[in-house]
Amino acid sequence: MPLDLKDLKTKDFAYDLPKELIAQTPIEPRDASRLMVLDKETGKIEHAHFHDIVNFLHPGDCLVLNDSRVLPARIYGIKEDTGARVEFLLLRNRGNDIWEVLCGPGKRAKPGSKFTFGDNLLKAEVLEIIEDGNRLVKFSYDGSFFSILDQIGQMPLPPYIKKKLENKERYQTVYSREVGSAAAPTAGLHFTKELLQKVRDMGVKVEFVTLHVGLGTFRPVTAEHITDHQMHSEHYELPKETADAINETKKNGGRVIAVGTTSCRTLESVATKEGCIKESEGWTDIFIYPGYQFKALDGLITNFHLPESTLIMLVSALAGYDHIMNAYKVAVEEKYRFFSFGDAMFIH
Structure with missing residues (x-):
């Protein structure tokens, strides 16, 4: 029986995850991680590797990445x-x-x-x-x-990563430049410079926003009803060139694809606040959960998120609650690697 979106509770976003599927170390090379491709309309799932992302992008699409850099905080x-x-x-x-x-x-x-x-x-x-x-x-x-x-300083790795990180740069994206995050925007960890160049060469725009990730990103939702949860606030910047590229992509019928929930939250915050995508800077505490109508986004590249977290709620808003919960069940069965150093999902 389908859930009433108005009555979704935090416990509805729980799933069983064996501890051994929580990735403790980053995979080498970065783009060798696995990629689950999820059709948000049908729920159809395909299995690939991250370097295959070029097979699922189209010329005229626009990828939006978060260039925030993690402080060794x-x-x-x-x-x-x-x-x-x-x-x-x-x-x-x-x-x-x-x-x-x-x-x-x-x-x-x-x-x-x-x-x-x-x-x-x-x-x-x-x-x-x-x-x-x-x-x-x-x-x-x-x-x-x-x-x-x-x-x-040492990298502020999430509490579920118990192994010491040998190379600090592996908790940074290859395009990070604006110092200020307490945690990495982890969906971008899968990109190599070579893969990004391949994406550009096929006619996909690659643009940047900055959202400094706060530690609240790891805070569990403790409210019984998700609507009672109070989001933490994070600082974002969306530059003019990114706004222009997004608007041109939309006008030409291309897709706007966010790399990571932080890029997604930046775009949706600006679209909500400004009524359109334009140059903008400020603080956001936007909370996206099922029932939310997306204003800017067509697709999302993301990792697999913690049970009962605001991030699994966000992806459920984009792809549909039933499709996401089924995809996570499949990911566990197929032994995908989970969380910050884990595998990726492309929702399109």
Whole structure:
């Protein structure tokens, strides 16, 4: 019996996933991962590899990628007065070297507490405790803050990845350039520079938006009814050249395909706010779930998402709840690799 979209509950987006299907390491080369191709109208499934994406794109399509770059945002320091070890996770730049951070253990990071990181390369003072128990912290240093982070910081890998990442760049897309994310826009991890060039050579436009991924992307939905869930807010930019390319694609009958849910949320946020696709910058807390009418998007390249997450709700809105839940069941049966370092799905 079909579910009433108005009465969808968080538990309706649960599925059984054996732990061994959670990818712990990235596959080599990047585009060797598997690709499930899902027809959103019929629910038909095809199995391929990511480098086959060129067989499913058409000349005149437009791919929209998120060029945000992940901060090596996990840093370990010493409390100046006690020598106690503390972990900071940088969440958001508030300007003037003030950052919103997650501290652990929190009891060591009271307002006024001072810390040093990386043999005094970086110093920090806690200014105040804000909502969610996060801290506002003022950093001081000589030189470039981001260069120091590159030296001493670690990638903030999701909690379900237990293995150490040997090469930091494998948690970055090959086209990342705008530093600011607390997590990678992982659908783009499958692209190599050569594959992107192949896509361009076949007459597909490749354009960029920036959405800095917040840590809220990993937060589970705890509300029983999905409509009671409050989304976290993330900063986005959609440049003029991308807007122009999307509008030209639409006018000529091509498809607009987002690479990743972050690119999708950027496009849909702008289309909702502006009433059309145009140059735009701001903050979005758009929550896309079944029943949502897409305004900009025709297709989506994405990974396989956590049960009961806002991301599985988003793909269910695009492809239909029944089609997605069946596709995930098939993915488990076919032993696809799941989550950030896992395999990909193309919904068209």
